Amino acid sequence: MSEDRDDSQRTGATWSRRPGWARAALAALSGLIAGFCALAVAELVAAVVRPEAGPVTAVGGAVIDRTPPAVRDFAVRNFGTADKLVLQLGILILLALFAMTVGVLALRHRRLGSAAVLVFGLVGAVAAAGRPEGAPADALPSVVGAAVAVGVLYLLVGRLTPALRPSPAAGERDTETNGIFDRRGFVVAATAATVASVGAGLLGRRLTSFVQAGASASRHDLVLPVPHSAAPAVPAGADLRVRGLSSFITPNEDFYRVDTALVVPRVDAGTWQLEIHGKGVARPVTVGFHDLLRRQVIERDITLTCVSNEVGGPYIGNARWLGVRLADLLRDAGVRPPSKGGPADQIVARSVDGMTIGTPVEAVMDGRDAMLAFGMNGEPLPFEHGFPVRMVVPGLYGYVSACKWIKDIELTTFDAYDAYWVRRSWAQEAPVKTESRIDTPVRSPPRRPASCRWPGWPGPSTAASPGLRSGWTVGSGTRHGWLPRTPRTPGASGCGSGPPHPAGTPLRFAPPTEPAPPRPAIA
Template sequence: MPNGGCEQLPQAQRRREQADDGEDDRRAGGAGMVAFGFVGAAAAVLRPDAGGAADALPSLAGGFAGALALSVLSGRLTPAATPSGDEGVGAGWSRRGFLLAASATTVAATGAGVLGRAVNGRRGRGAAASRNAVVLPPPASPAPAIPRGAVLNVPGISAFTTPNRDFYRVDTALVVPRIDAGTWRLRIHGKGVARPRTYTFEDLLSRPLSERDITLTCVSNEVGGPYAGNARWLGVPLAELLRETGVRPPSQGGPADQLVARSVDGMTLGPPVEDVLDGRDAMLAVGMNGEPLPFDHGFPVRMLVPGLYGYVSACKWLTDLELTTFDAYDPYWVKRTWARRAPVKTQSRIDTPKPFARPPAGTVIVAGVAWAQHRGIASVDIRVDDGPWQQAELAAQDTVDAKDPVATAASNNPALSTLVAAVKKAGLVDTLNNARDITVFAPTNDAFAKIPKADLDKVLADKALLTKILTYHVVGRPLTPRQLENGSFETLQKGMLTSSGSGSGQSYKVNGSANVVCGNVRTANAQVYIIDTVLMPK
């Protein structure tokens, strides 16, 4: 070739250079596979619910197996040379060698998969066994029976109690944590915690448990959406745990205004301390609809704060509670510009007819659900197209999860102002507010007006007599409407009162003369039946 031209390389040299290039590529690819294996191993052992170093084995095995497979298979795809050393007639691919190598790789990959399933399955079986071994104790404070009229026999309407399998799930967990209850721990610490504590699962089960019907809803629930559910939860009252460690709400001088809940998967939620301690049924739930929490819903323990949207209160797989301030820390969703405080708004949903349904001509029943925690539903109105608004027939209301204890709640009702004044004169405000799970028959102002003024003034001036009369209106346990149909109950005054009637809590008489004018009203610590006559002990 003339000077400055290109000289053609011998074919053998070209093959050597190609082989060298292929070897470099295989090494680089293999190193990448191994690197991904180490990344997966690190992620496995750093997971909050990791079971130890053994969790790294599947990822490491997969990384090395991938590197080996890449090296062997790419090597088998190198063109085979002819006996003369030239490519051309007779050159080909080593098909048999490639198939043998591919088969070996498949076996190795299958082995790695079996190893991974064995490791993960062992941890999962341990968690499942711990859940299966849980025996939930009976509640010290059982939930009131669901009022007879709360469950409507209307085709298409959602169940009053949402089954666990149908309860909505919204979280950021790519893999549902499976926690062994035997190794689970909960730490309470932070600002204003005078006595930091760490609890085991057995510690919680050994405490008096409360059972409550609580509705949860997601702030992302669209109109008519499915992200709302009502279940019967069993758990430890959260306020009691916090007070045992010395926590006080900001209104009583406590330094922390936010309770940050941390999950084993790293999620953080932060309800206001004031809300947790204001008397509502905030709890650390261990049971759901009569069974231990399902893994999907937070086994072994999740937090519930009624009246707040789930993204600030319903922490699943709970492991840590830290008292802090809103200024000092932003939980997960707040960092993403969501609101810090998130009270549930009044909402409703039409269950039947379904969207785009074509009901037959004639009368069509429209039915659904409505909820407003701490407030209750007074009325629901509906209209079709541009027609008139029509008031819906309400089912019996189960509970509003009112946050005020009974004496405080009564002070907010103008129709009970005489009763409130009498309770204050007798010095019973703290007694009633601090009592747990009582029933109060509350006489209206008109009931007191039936008593001649001179007699009423005499009673109000005699603290001992007034206390005797007022405590005769209180029963030391919660009474449902069904129990009032034909009941006899001992009061705090030690006398007996009787009840009779039927209905959803209003068609009843007490001691044969006092009518229940408003029944089954729930406060933070009592069932209240408002009556039209003052009861007199014998």
């Protein structure tokens, strides 16, 4: 504090405004506390307006919307399902650095620091109101948060600025604390602001839970109907009980999740509605959740996979879905597929969070069990997987079929509208090709190699050949597995996988001509 004491010895009424290291550090802390207050209050207001309107979520959504495909692929490949958490942590770190910089700036120029805070609030407000599902009221959390931050910053930085009093006359001893900032006042103000922020954050969480209680109750109280057309029982031996081999049915908690939602939407099934309209719709349809439950309900085992899934990747899962055929709803609306003269060739499905998914009309109405699903593996859809209703279309990658939290279906053409991922240079139509994955590659006994294979649509429903323990019918568009009947002998047998063979044609495995690689190639 020598610099402060030096200031106090200067003559005249002008004080040095150059901060010392201590005050600069406390100014940075002041900015950090002000930013924390802003976020806490903004989240509290967002709990009343809409949880997705919070500044971190809104800015994060804007970043996702503007992320190049290559960067997105990198994030999915390296961070997996934690990509959203990494993004939010990155935003918080940048906000913390920005807030500390603003605090130091405000110590020198308080108005300039306040202006920087208001710019931060403006960015959050524009991001929130500019989201596809945004509204003018969504700007309110960021605006209120910025206003609170300005007030807190003024309060704390004011405690770091010495009062401007004339210096003592020459020869007089300075017994006052001229030039010394109010340490006690700063500690009290900083503590009070921090405690108030924590309280606001906790209150916001409780309020959000209260607002979303209806959605949670609607899922908890839902009794799934008995399907009119049930899926066959999983055949004995479908799960081969090989360590490392994926199970036939993927448990809900292990099912992959790839979407852009930073906050998982929680929709009350009692208020949910779906509208079907657009080109070629003779009779626009609006259905509620309980309307779906009263229709012909089907149950099917269907495999979903993400186009970003690499060989051996985790973004694939097989579940037993419960729902209604989407084709039946489209026929009720008077929709005809292009093959029968219909004018629309694309279904644009819209989610409550603004996502748009474009699906070929022909693929939905060609006889496959494309459905609006509300059940998954014997229970209501988890919120993370689209409760109350989502689309499931066998044989198509998720980005052109798997709209979660669906609320609207518009019939149009591919020439007239590009859905979310198509605008980011992805293909309009993306059928899944027959693929396979060797889950337990080995170079020598005693471990047994095993793999799973999943066809697109239409695809084989059996996998049978000499030497394979398989042969059950599982339905097109579904994943199944195989393994050799006998343990592998080094140099005497090989294993592999490939495209489907004509019925009755065995899959042949030639002895290897060279040592097997650590991870067998997959055709």
